[in-house]
Amino acid sequence: MKLTYADLPDLYRVYLQHPQVSIDSRKVAAGGLFIALRGQSDGNRFAAAALDAGAAYAVVDNPGVVVPEDDRYLLVEDSLRTLQQLAQRHRAAFRMPVFAITGSNGKTTTKELIAAVMSQQYRVHATPGNYNNHIGLPLTLLSMPAGTEFLILEMGANHKGEIAELCGIGRPTHGLITNIGEAHLEGFGGKEGVKIGKGELFDFLHANGGVAFVNTDESELAEMSQRLARCIAYFSSENPSLTVAGLEIKTVATHPHLRVAFFSEARELIETDTQLSGEHNLQNVKSAIAVGRYFKVPGAGICTALANYRPANHRSQWLNHREVAFYWDAYNANPSSVAAALNSFAADHEPADSVVILGEMLELGEAAPAAHRRVALRAGQVARTVLLVGEEMKEVAREFDRPWFADSRQLAEWFWLQDWSGKTVFVKGSRGNRLERLLD
CATH class of the missing domain: 3.90.190.20 (Mur ligase, C-terminal domain)
Known part of the structure; x- marks a missing residue:
């Protein structure tokens, strides 16, 4: 038979019938979809093994591995690009809030805290582990369960242009930058390059009518937010007041663990303990409170989520x-x-x-x-x-x-x-x- 390239609409219909996507032939789900990526080892070499393990179809970009009489091989020009396009197509089918998180430090902890808070009120799907790159983010989108009401996408980058690319796939409606620090300086070309690269999230939100959450205690973020049309500011205060624009959060204690206070929906100052310590984790906690309050998670639910969160995976x-x-x-x-x-x-x-x-x-x-x-x-x-x-x-x-x-x-x-x-x-x-x- 003549080999032809599968087109995206047909592939998306296949995905909807077989929504369990894997890029590892050893972990493929029965009846799932295996996508062969080229990396340190060429995934095309394992397409037959994935089919033998129960995959319904194998998406490949090497014609040499296709068995002509086997209709389970789906040939594409570029498997990675196809993975990203499928995720982009899937994202377009949904209208729930999509919350993006990037920054030099604290991305994963902030993501987990926000997920814990938002799960008090919504069905949440969030980036697993640190699946935050050009492969992990599409896989996160394609693994989103039916009924998801709030999607959280962590976005990592080590050079300029990456966050813009991830935003193009995930199309966030809301987001925040944790901070601008000295991470991946080699790829970004210095701290100013980090600022430009991470700022691509703000650029996307601004251009597409999205909402940026800004911790104005971080001076660089406060400066970057000046150009934003829609911005939710939050910051620390020793004497929170309901008369001040923005959300004020009070630090009650820092050791041995953080204890913070914020105004609830009943306009009452309430306190909560956490299992985290340190100024760096205070910034993460403040972000989770700000997002929860904006999306109308009850104050009691925010307190419960923060108190029950336990750091893991070698973090804090x-x-x-x-x-x-x-x-x-x-x-x-x-x-x-x-x-x-x-x-x-x-x-x-x-x-x-x-x-x-x-x-x-x-x-x-x-x-x-x-x-x-x-x-x-x-x-x-x-x-x-x-x-x-x-x-x-x-x-x-x-x-x-x-x-x-x-x-x-x-x-x-x-x-x-x-x-x-x-x-x-x-x-x-x-x-x-x-x-x-x-x-x-």
């Missing part, structure tokens, strides 16, 4: 492992997030009783040497014992005469031979450091 976690107390925040790291986490830790721990483990920070480009020196210097003010991990930390360790380890395996071998009685260990590093090996 207090752990006790082999009788050693850890503050674990090692899912990602950049100069801004490391400084914020160290400042929070220092507020509640004496240097003599503290140990700091810092993994190298990735994707910083020319800024890397100075950035690593800066965070190591701050770590030395926070703890008497500072352990540094990774190639980017090697020169800093030599300069400050600190123990250095090439990788987390080497660290773990040494670490568990020491006596850490009475110490609290702070752990922060980029995901690529694999610092969780310390817990193996």
